[in-house]
Amino acid sequence: MDRQMIIAASLEELGAARLLLDGIVGFVPTMGYLHEGHISLARRAREECQSVVASIFVNPTQFGPAEDLSKYPRDLKRDLSLLESAGVDLVWTPDNETMYPPGFSTWVEVEGLTKPLEGASRPGHFRGVTTVVTKLFNAVQPQRAYFGQKDAQQAAVIRKMTRDLNFPIEIVVCPTVREADGLAMSSRNSYLSPEERKAATILFRALTAAKSAYERGERDAEELRKIMKETLASEPRAQMQYVSCADYDTLDELETVTGKSLLSMAVFLGKTRLIDNFVLE
Ligand code: AMP
Numbered sequence: 378m379d380r381q382m383i384i385a386a387s388l389e390e391l392g393a394a395r396l397l398l399d400g401i402v403g404f405v406p407t408m409g410y411l412h413e414g415h416i417s418l419a420r421r422a423r424e425e426c427q428s429v430v431a432s433i434f435v436n437p438t439q440f441g442p443a444e445d446l447s448k449y450p451r452d453l454k455r456d457l458s459l460l461e462s463a464g465v466d467l468v469w470t471p472d473n474e475t476m477y478p479p480g481f482s483t484w485v486e487v488e489g490l491t492k493p494l495e496g497a498s499r500p501g502h503f504r505g506v507t508t509v510v511t512k513l514f515n516a517v518q519p520q521r522a523y524f525g526q527k528d529a530q531q532a533a534v535i536r537k538m539t540r541d542l543n544f545p546i547e548i549v550v551c552p553t554v555r556e557a558d559g560l561a562m563s564s565r566n567s568y569l570s571p572e573e574r575k576a577a578t579i580l581f582r583a584l585t586a587a588k589s590a591y592e593r594g595e596r597d598a599e600e601l602r603k604i605m606k607e608t609l610a611s612e613p614r615a616q617m618q619y620v621s622c623a624d625y626d627t628l629d630e631l632e633t634v635t636g637k638s639l640l641s642m643a644v645f646l647g648k649t650r651l652i653d654n655f656v657l658e
Contacts, residue, residue: 382461384468391469391516398466400427403549404519406510409433410450410564411459414554418523419463421551430517431460432469434476439505450567469517476512485511487538493628495530495652498618498643506531507538514544522546527553527561529639529654530628553653555581561653573646576614580644580653583608587622587640588655598622598631598638605642618643618650625656 385391395402403426405418422429433456440446453470460468484504490496491503514522524532532550539548554562559581560574569577583605590604605620623630625637634657641654 380466382457382465382468384457384470386470386472388471388475388516391467391471394467395430395518398428398430401521402426402428402430402517402519404513404517404522404546405429405431405465406513406522406524407431407433407456408435408449408564409456410452410567411456412554412562412564414525414527414562416459416463417554418525418551419460419465421549422521422523423464425549426521428467429465430467430469430519431465432471432513432517434469434471434509434513436476436505436509437473438477438508439502441499441501444499445565445568450564469513471516476509484508485538485542487534487541490530490534490537490628493530493623493630494619494621494641495643503531503534507534510535511538511542514546519546521549523549523551525553526550526654526656527563528652529641529656533626533628559585561651563651565649565651568649569646573614573649576612577646577651579609579612579615580642580651583620583642584640584653584655588657591634591657596634598634601634601640605640609642609644614646616645618645 383394385394403422405422407415419431435449437446485507486504487507496503524535536548539546558578560577586608587601587604601622602620609615609617620642623639625639638657639654643650643652
């Protein structure tokens with residue numbers, strides 16, 4: 378049976394359309410310029426839920442003053458067509474006024490987990506993320522919400538916020554979708570020049586080198602960080618911002634890998650900042 382996807386712009390339109398959705402509602406929040414990574418979340422939600430809602434909102438409060446907000450790529454028409462093909466029932470495309478009405482002054486902040494890694498490199502980023510996700514959750518009222526492992530720390534922070542604030546929402550984290558050469562899909566890959574695009578596989582290669590060492594029995598976390606750093610240093614176009622081998626849940630840097638852990642990194646290729654990670658089980 379063909380269903381027409383509903384597109385809601387205002388909060389009122391969203392509320393009216395939400396009332397018509399049946400059963401378990403799965404929610405996929407995005408900033409648009411969609412790729413196969415985003416679509417994999419929508420498909421998973423489609424498989425697991427009676428109704429699927431997606432949102433497209435480029436959230437200004439998670440960008441730093443020197444970051445790429447104004448040039449963040451957008452293509453709403455294409456995004457809507459991709460979401461419709463993935464079987465999404467309802468798309469919400471709120472504007473800045475709706476999400477941040479004049480005089481806005483209420484924030485949601487997760488302590489601790491937001492300090493290292495992305496939090497250290499991008500002050501205020503996670504406060505913007507947790508605030509907007511709270512607002513999206515409140516408006517959409519999903520029972521499940523789908524996030525990508527690509528943004529591992531974001532997923533950990535959202536899980537923590539959901540537990541701490543007793544949101545009645547199950548957080549589902551889905552695997553990172555990659556290009557054929559290993560580069561993790563990202564809207565920001567569109568900024569890369571052809572030379573930078575080729576060089577960008579260095580993140581995947583560095584993670585793979587560390588994971589192979591782990592699989593051969595290496596458990597010294599400093600050694601794994603060193604392998605990632607050395608691999609990144611072999612690519613002249615890549616500027617490392619951080620590499621990490623941390624506890625999967627707390628994100629504390631490890632001395633020895635014992636339980637579930639996260640290898641992660643942030644790397645500049647020219648002006649474009651890319652992140653990627655592998656989980657060690
Ligand atoms: P964004 O539009 O960048 O805010 O991403 C929206 C959602 O898609 C987030 O939960 C991301 O973690 C997820 N996502 C982005 N890239 C990928 C990818 N390559 N594979 C899986 N999920 C992804």
